[in-house]
Amino acid sequence: MSHQAAISGLAPWPRLAVLVASAQARRAARTGVVYPLSEQALRASCVAAQLGLIVPVLYGPSEHIRALARASDLDLQGVSIVDTPDVPTECARRAVADCRAGQLQALMKGSLHTEELLGAVVARETGLRTARRISHAFVFDVPAYHKLLMLADAVVNIAPDLEAKHHIVQNAIDAAHRIGIACPKVAVLAAVESINAAIPATADAAALKRLAAEGRIIGGMVDGPFGFDNAISSEAAKIKGIQSAVAGDADILIAPDLNAGNILYKSLIYMARAECAGVVLGAAVPIILTSRADSESSRIASCAFASLLA
C-alpha cells in the first residue's frame, strides 16, 4: 500500500484523518521500530515515514530486514537500521537504551510479543519508567458518535486497582490535551450507574470522581459510574434522570478492567465499523503497540497519535 492509499483508506473516519493531518503538520518523531520482521510491521514503518509521521529507526537483524523489504517490495532508502542480533528482547533493550540516551522520541512494536517490548520498557534500572504507571489508550472514530472517543485501558492493565486507575485516567487526560481536547469529559464505566457493593468498579468510579474534585486528577472532568449508554447517549442519560456534563458527551471512557475494555474495543472496530489509534502512555516516550489483526489505517493513525504525544 502506498502512502496515498493509506490516507485514502482513512476516508470513512474523517476525524482520524484530521488527527493524521495534525501530526503531519508537526516535525516527525524519531521512532525506534523494534523487531520489524513481518511484512505488515515493516510496511507500516515505511508508509508512516513516507507520510511524514515518524522518522523510523529499525532495530533488528539488518540482513533479515533488508531481505524482507526486497521480498515485500518496500523501499528502505534513507531508513536507519540499528543492526541487532536476531533476539527480540535484545532489540527491545537496545531501542530502550537509545530512548534513554535521548536519541528516540517514540517506540513502535514490530513483530515481537508485546511482553517482550514492555519488559524492556518497565525494567527498573534500565527502562523508561516515570512516576506514572504504564497504561494504554485508544482514540476511536466511531461513525455513530459525534466526536473522537478515547478508551483506557483496553490493552495493558489486567485488573487495575484504584491507584492504577488513577494513573490510567491521568495518562488519558494528558493524552487528550495533546490531541486538542482541552478539558476532556471522562466517564468511568461499569455495568450500572449507581454504587453497588458487589461491583467494585462502581466504587472505583466514585473514588476517581472524588480524586478529580480534590485536584488529585487534573485537566479533565471526571464522573461515574456510568452505564455505557449514559456515557455516550444524552437521550439514554435523560431517560435515567442522570444529571452530569459528562453524560452523553464523554471524550474518554475508563473501562472497569481489561476484559471489559478489550471486548468494547473490538466491538467498536468489528461491529460499529470504527477505526482507532492506540498508544502506551506513562513511559518516558509514547509506545505504539500493534496487533497482527490491525488494519493499515489503524497502524498509520497510531503513528500519528504517538507523534502528537512525542
Added chain:
Amino acid sequence: MSHQAAISGLAPWPRLAVLVASAQARRAARTGVVYPLSEQALRASCVAAQLGLIVPVLYGPSEHIRALARASDLDLQGVSIVDTPDVPTECARRAVADCRAGQLQALMKGSLHTEELLGAVVARETGLRTARRISHAFVFDVPAYHKLLMLADAVVNIAPDLEAKHHIVQNAIDAAHRIGIACPKVAVLAAVESINAAIPATADAAALKRLAAEGRIIGGMVDGPFGFDNAISSEAAKIKGIQSAVAGDADILIAPDLNAGNILYKSLIYMARAECAGVVLGAAVPIILTSRADSESSRIASCAFASLLA
C-alpha cells in the same frame, strides 16, 4: 404506537422481525405483567397483545392502571387485570403464585425495580426456582454480523463463578434451540485467546469447553477463550491462527462478567445500531425484563423471544 407501527419499527432488523413472525405463528403465551404503571410498560403490553405475542394479565392497582390507560389512549378491552395493592413486591408475589398455579406461561416486568420482581422469582419456598441458576440472555440483530447473535449474561449475574457460568451457558444453549438454532456455537469471551493465570475468565473458558466435551454441557459446541474479534470475525481468527468451528461464526457469546457483558450489550445497541430481545432464563417460566431506556422494538422482540421459550 400501533401494532403495525411496532412491526415496521423492526424493519432495520429483519432477523428480529423473523423472530417476531415465528412467535406470531404460535399460540400466544399467557403472560403476567407485573406492575405496569408507566406508559411505556403498559403500552408494550397492549401492543404485544395486539400482535398476538402475549395474552397479558396485568398485576397492579386496577384503578391506577385504568387511569393510566385512559391518559395514554390505550385500549384495555379484553385485557385481564388482577387487582393488587399498590405495592410492587406484592404484585410480583401474586404473579409468581399464579405462575406456580399454572395460570401463566411467562412474566414481564412493568415499572417496578428488577430486584423487586426477581426477589419474588428466586424466593426459596414460594418462587419459580428450578435446578438451574437464573441467568439472562439477549438475542441481537447486529447489522454488521451475518446472523442472530446471543449474549449471556449481561444483566443478572454480577461475577459468575464457574458453576454459574455452566448454567449461563446451558440456559443460553437451550434458548437457542427454541429460536431455531439447532447446534449453537458458543464462544466464551475474555480479553485474550490464551490461558492467562491473571485473567480467571480464560481459565473458566477452558473449563466450560471441557464440560461440553465431557457431555456435562449439551446441545451446543463450546470453545474459548476467544477475544471478541476471533469469536465474530473469521478473518481475525485466521490472522491469529485460531482453528475452531466456533471462531468467526459464534451464535452465543458468553461474557466474562456483568461489567463486560453489559458494556458490550450497550455498545451493540448504541454504536453498532443493533436491536435486541432479552429474557431471564432458568426459572420455571421465561421472564421479560425491560429497562426504561429500551425501545418499543426491543420490548416487542423480547415478548416474541419469551413466547418462543414459553
